[in-house]
Amino acid sequence: DQQVKQNSPSLSVQEGRISILNCDYTNSMFDYFLWYKKYPAEGPTFLISISSIKDKNEDGRFTVFLNKSAKHLSLHIVPSQPGDSAVYFCAASARGYGGSQGNLIFGKGTKLSVKP
Amino acid sequence: DADVTQTPRNRITKTGKRIMLECSQTKGHDRMYWYRQDPGLGLRLIYYSFDVKDINKGEISDGYSVSRQAQAKFSLSLESAIPNQTALYFCATSDLPGLYNEQFFGPGTRLTVL
Numbered sequence: 001d002q003q004v005k006q007n008s009p010s011l012s013v014q015e016g017r018i019s020i021l022n023c024d025y026t027n028s029m030f031d032y033f034l035w036y037k038k039y040p041a042e043g044p045t046f047l048i049s050i051s052s053i054k055d056k057n058e059d060g061r062f063t064v065f066l067n068k069s070a071k072h073l074s075l076h077i078v079p080s081q082p083g084d085s086a087v088y089f090c091a092a093s094a095r096g097y098g099g100s101q102g103n104l105i106f107g108k109g110t111k112l113s114v115k116p
Numbered sequence: 117d118a119d120v121t122q123t124p125r126n127r128i129t130k131t132g133k134r135i136m137l138e139c140s141q142t143k144g145h146d147r148m149y150w151y152r153q154d155p156g157l158g159l160r161l162i163y164y165s166f167d168v169k170d171i172n173k174g175e176i177s178d179g180y181s182v183s184r185q186a187q188a189k190f191s192l193s194l195e196s197a198i199p200n201q202t203a204l205y206f207c208a209t210s211d212l213p214g215l216y217n218e219q220f221f222g223p224g225t226r227l228t229v230l
Binding site (some may be wrong): 006009032034036041042043044045046049089093095102103104106107108109 | 158161
């Protein structure tokens, strides 16, 4: 059963507009959430993260929002640029939980296309 | 130079062959991981190691084995490759989980089993 879900396999937006990528999780023990970006022929690269003690974290054009009651997080990219076109993975971890402490559970990814 | 390197980057092999994928890191991290990526399935954990003497199975370890030769080296073996092991394989490293818990990924190995 998927613990981290990205229900939109793809998203297309116009350059300059906002991109919103969504992620849902089921495990209430998760206390740290990350977004990774992946270009073709490259490994995933860390983009931004948020701890469960916060509801928002911002880094330049990228903002992650966390709604713990809904077990939902989202990544906002404003303004979107063609270079943002990539696959985005949501990941979650329970840093202090059990033998797999700190392991990341990944969603299936959302392919973002930003059109000029 | 890249912090996490993987060799080979591409490999084509035949069913039944033994193959080894290698990973090296210069980040000084104790923790290392092997994932596979399949279209539409995201990243799935195969094995992970918290230090040289610690090896753990992940979500999809059947058909795979690993060896942690040193803190900096973690290899993945397919003892008898089969076509459904055709995938992208990624190695990753991380520090102990603390305030932050990022994993750092290598560039990947594209494996094709014919």
